[in-house]
Amino acid sequence: QEQRRLQGPRQEAAEYYRGHRVPQRMEEALNALFPQRPADLYGELANYFSKFSKAPVICKLVGRKVLDGVGQPTLEVEIYCTVKNSEKRICSTVMSSHSQIPENALPETTEADETERNDSVNTAVEWVNESLNTMLRDLKPTDQCKVDKMLGEYFTKKVEEKKEIQKQEEEVKEEAEATLALTSCTPSATALPGKKKAAKSGRKVAVAERMIPPAEPVESVLCGSLAIGGTSLAVAKAGATISHIPLYLHIALLKHDQDSPKEMALPLPMITLLNCEKNSPAKLKLVKEVMLIPPVQLSLKQGIERVLDIQKEMMRLLEPPGRAPSPQLADRKKGRAHNTGKKAPPRALKRVSHLGCLITGCDNLEQPLLLMQTACNNIGLELGIDMYLAMNCAAHELMDYVKGKYEILTGTFKSPDEMVDMYVELINKFPFIIALIDPLRKEDRQQWNNICCALGSKCYLVAEDAATYISKLKIDQNINIPTCSGVVLKYINQTMVSDLIQVTGLLDSQRHITILGSPDGESSDDSIVDLAVGLGARFIKLGGLSRGERVTKYNRLLAIEEELAKNRTLREANLEFIAFAEESHPEKQLSDMLPPPKQDSLPPQLSQPAQEVRGLPAQLPENSTLT
Numbered sequence: 354q355e356q357r358r359l360q361g362p363r364q365e366a367a368e369y370y371r372g373h374r375v376p377q378r379m380e381e382a383l384n385a386l387f388p389q390r391p392a393d394l395y396g397e398l399a400n401y402f403s404k405f406s407k408a409p410v411i412c413k414l415v416g417r418k419v420l421d422g423v424g425q426p427t428l429e430v431e432i433y434c435t436v437k438n439s440e441k442r443i444c445s446t447v448m449s450s451h452s453q454i455p456e457n458a459l460p461e462t463t464e465a466d467e468t469e470r471n472d473s474v475n476t477a478v479e480w481v482n483e484s485l486n487t488m489l490r491d492l493k494p495t496d497q498c499k500v501d502k503m504l505g506e507y508f509t510k511k512v513e514e515k516k517e518i519q520k521q522e523e524e525v526k527e528e529a530e531a532t533l534a535l536t537s538c539t540p541s542a543t544a545l546p547g548k549k550k551a552a553k554s555g556r557k558v559a560v561a562e563r564m565i566p567p568a569e570p571v572e573s574v575l576c577g578s579l580a581i582g583g584t585s586l587a588v589a590k591a592g593a594t595i596s597h598i599p600l601y602l603h604i605a606l607l608k609h610d611q612d613s614p615k616e617m618a619l620p621l622p623m624i625t626l627l628n629c630e631k632n633s634p635a636k637l638k639l640v641k642e643v644m645l646i647p648p649v650q651l652s653l654k655q656g657i658e659r660v661l662d663i664q665k666e667m668m669r670l671l672e673p674p675g676r677a678p679s680p681q682l683a684d685r686k687k688g689r690a691h692n693t694g695k696k697a698p699p700r701a702l703k704r705v706s707h708l709g710c711l712i713t714g715c716d717n718l719e720q721p722l723l724l725m726q727t728a729c730n731n732i733g734l735e736l737g738i739d740m741y742l743a744m745n746c747a748a749h750e751l752m753d754y755v756k757g758k759y760e761i762l763t764g765t766f767k768s769p770d771e772m773v774d775m776y777v778e779l780i781n782k783f784p785f786i787i788a789l790i791d792p793l794r795k796e797d798r799q800q801w802n803n804i805c806c807a808l809g810s811k812c813y814l815v816a817e818d819a820a821t822y823i824s825k826l827k828i829d830q831n832i833n834i835p836t837c838s839g840v841v842l843k844y845i846n847q848t849m850v851s852d853l854i855q856v857t858g859l860l861d862s863q864r865h866i867t868i869l870g871s872p873d874g875e876s877s878d879d880s881i882v883d884l885a886v887g888l889g890a891r892f893i894k895l896g897g898l899s900r901g902e903r904v905t906k907y908n909r910l911l912a913i914e915e916e917l918a919k920n921r922t923l924r925e926a927n928l929e930f931i932a933f934a935e936e937s938h939p940e941k942q943l944s945d946m947l948p949p950p951k952q953d954s955l956p957p958q959l960s961q962p963a964q965e966v967r968g969l970p971a972q973l974p975e976n977s978t979l980t
Contacts, residue, residue, distance in 0.1 A: 378405065409434040409443075409595050410491050414584065416481025418474050421876045422902035423707045425450045425467070426474045430481055430583040432591040434494060443494070443594050446587040448579050449881075450874030451845040469576070476577030485584055494591035497607055501585055501851035508581050508847050515575060565757045565769065566796040578847040585849035586880055600880060601913060604887025608854045616924035619653055619914055620869065620885045620893040621646055622907070623743050623788070624660050626667060627713055627721055628706035628897075635714025639761040642708065642745035643721050644894070646787065648738070649926045653914045657907060659740065661898060664711075666728040671713060707873060709904070710897030717762065718775075722783050737785035741928075745790040748772070749818045752794055769793060769800040777807050787928065788813040788892075790841065801835035809838060810930050815868060817841035838930070839866030841894060844881060857888045866891040875902045879909040886913055891926070 370376060382401045391397040413433035421427040431445040452466055488507065492500055593603035605614050627643040629635075645663065647656025704712040715721050722742070729736050736742060751759045758766035767775060776792055789812060793800050805814050816837040840860065842853065857867050869885035871894060885893040893910070896903040917923035 378402070403437070406437050408493055408495070409436045409441075410493055411489050411588070411591070412440055412491075414481050414486040414489060414587075416478040416485075416580065416583070418478055419447060419876075421447070421450050421874045422900060423450075423874050425874050426471050427874065427876060428474055428477045428481070428579040428583045430580075430587040432494065432587045434591065434595070444587060444590040446583055446590055446880055447876040447878040448583045448586075449843075449845065449872040449876050449878070451843060451872040452874065473574070473576045473579060477580035477583065480577050480580035481584060485580060489584070489588075494588050494595055497585075497589055497592060497850055500588045501849045504581050504585055504849060505851075508575070508578065511577070512575055565752075565754075566798075568752070568754070568794070569796060574846055581847040581849060582844060585851070586844065589850045590880060599913070599916070600883035601886035604850070604854070604884055605889075607850070608858065608888060614922075616922050617886060617917055618889070618924040618926045619910065619917070620890040621649065621926050621928070622653070622656070622910065623868075623892050623894040624657070625706075625708050625710040625745075625894075625897040626660070626664055626725070628708050628710050629715055629721060630712055635716055636763040636765075637715040637717060637720065637761075638751055638763065639718060639746055639748070639759075640715070640721060640744055641747040641750075642710070642790075643725060644743040644745065644788075645725075646741040646743055646892075648741065649928055652918075653911055657898070657911070659734070662732055663725075663728050663734070663740065664898065666732050667711065667724070670724060670728055670731075671711065705899050706897070707900070708896040709900040709902075718779065719782075722786070740785075741787045742783070742785050743788035743790065743813075744786060745817070746792045747818065748791055749794045769797040770803075773800050773804045773807065776804055780808050780811055784811065786812055787930075788815055790815045791817050793835075795835050798835045801837060805836045805838070812930065813838040813866060815839050815841060815866075817868075817870060837865070839868055839891065841868045841870040843870045843872050844884065845872055850884075853884065853888060857890075861889070868892040868894055870894040871896055871903070871906070877902045877905055879906045882906050882909040882913065886910075 382398055386394065386397055386401070389397070411432060412435040415431040415433070417429050417431075418426055419429045427448050427450045429445055429447045432443045433440055434443050435441075436443075450470060452470070484507065485504070488503060489500060492503075494500075589603065589607075590600055593600040596603060598606075601617075602613070605617065606612070623644040623646055625642045625644045629637055629640045629643070645660050647653075647659060651659065706712045713721070715724075725742060726736055729740060734740055748759055751761065753760050753766060756766055758768050759772055760766050761772075761775075772793060776789060780786055780789075789808075792804060792814065795801075795816065795818070801814070801816075808814060814837050816835055817840075842856070844853065860867060867888060867890040869881055869888070869890045869892075871881060875896065881895075882893065884890075895906045898904060898907065914923065
């Protein structure tokens with residue numbers, strides 16, 4: 354009777370295991386492992402059977418509020434997956450905070466921006482822990498396209514909700530104004546037109562403002578949008594971890610439809626050495642950053658070592674003569690033996706920018722360039738051969754809309770056309786400058802066109818603030834953008850990994866260079882480096898070689914270089930420039946650009962009709978990319 358009672362469960366168990374081919378696979382494992390006689394038999398059995406386990410799926414998202422490298426609140430997203438029937442923490446990512454407020458903004462504006470950022474982070478944490486946590490449950494972290502599609506739909510829904518709320522608020526406001534107009538007395542109502550006619554003192558200002566294109570409205574950022582970008586990047590990192598491959602290779606596979614690249618080139622680093630404060634007592638306002646770009650013949654390690662040598666010499670040059678200790682330091686040392694060997698560090702060296710570089714002030718445009726030249730000459734290096742320069746002008750912060758001109762020095766103003774002439778003269782005098790970032794506002798499209806025609810074959814003309822937002826460019830490919838050599842992309846707000854892949858692919862085909870840029874409020878997360886390598890960016894802009902959140906990214910780039918060299922898949926980058934056609938139009942559209950011809954059909958010199966395509970380079974580097 355006992356045997357008959359157990360017969361049913363035994364039969365069910367046998368059918369269950371046979372249905373999952375357990376006996377067959379057990380026999381295969383034992384037969385395969387016996388000749389090897391591994392030291393850890395059960396470990397090898399576990400490895401063997403893990404191949405047949407179910408793919409991990411997302412089981413939980415955790416969002417929390419953390420601080421970035423400058424002490425501002427930002428979002429961290431953690432991914433938990435069900436792996437072999439157990440909940441396991443896979444990875445996390447910390448978003449970098451990004452502010453559109455310029456350095457010389459009023460304190461009230463800065464405070465309002467900080468309050469808005471804090472509210473946005475709180476909302477993002479709520480989205481991740483509630484809506485997104487439920488929405489993405491049971492999805493595979495390797496299915497990036499599906500995840501990003503759902504995130505995009507969720508974000509679009511939130512945008513529509515915000516618009517509806519704003520519409521209702523406007524209707525209520527209009528009703529209140531209409532009621533107020535009905536109850537107001539007649540004299541006050543008729544007094545308004547009189548005020549309008551009396552306002553003649555501003556006529557001169559209005560004429561000046563019409564001299565230049567008005568500033569385009571700032572792109573609005575939806576409160577909580579950090580949740581979209583943070584979740585997308587965290588899922589990408591989880592997908593790489595689950596697949597047991599580095600993130601940069603995972604990104605490259607996503608971009609090239611799972612076709613593994615045979616070789617990969619590292620992006621050239623734009624390493625910030627000097628930060629010229631625009632609100633300092635010094636006169637120069639035009640230059641925000643002076644950056645070093647190592648030559649392509651050097652490895653990344655050699656290039657960084659060379660930059661560190663230049664930085665050390667720069668610190669020596671910035672020391673005031675005499676190095677006398679300050680009176681305060683002398684007072685603190687009363688009663689102690691006089692130490693002639695150690696002096697108080699000069700004021701300039703005590704101040705390190707949030708960009709991870711030295712802060713200094715200059716009185717003219719040539720001063721920082723000559724300073725760099727002197728530092729290089731002193732250690733036996735020649736700019737233009739052993740090292741190159743790039744300048745971030747951030748010209749959009751300098752426009753005086755009353756005068757309709759840029760204030761490049763305190764009290765010195767130049768029109769957009771005069772700015773172009775100034776840059777041409779500058780590059781001719783200092784040919785070792787190979788990149789200008791934001792030399793003009795994005796609204797000055799005619800001048801962008803002029804400067805690209807004049808200097809496009811000598812240096813890169815790059816749009817950072819002048820570039821449109823990734824999400825906007827992805828939706829509307831007919832949007833007007835200034836003619837430029839390339840664009841700086843930043844992974845911020847609602848940007849998703851699929852957005853970067855789509856946009857860089859689009860820009861690759863349109864012969865621009867890609868630069869991955871680090872936001873001002875950087876975090877210790879080094880994923881931007883993997884993104885830059887995986888997307889095939891030409892340059893990466895990470896700031897200086899100080900501050901932990903900056904240096905950790907350079908360390909990651911060094912580790913990738915070592916790994917690619919070990920695998921013999923490292924390809925040398927190049928520094929070929931884009932030659933723009935002379936008949937270029939200021940408001941070119943992405944849809945107007947032609948796709949690049951196949952490489953095997955390219956003659957040594959492109960034909961004349963191909964050179965006349967609006968805004969296109971006449972000659973193109975083989976592996977050029979566009980963001």
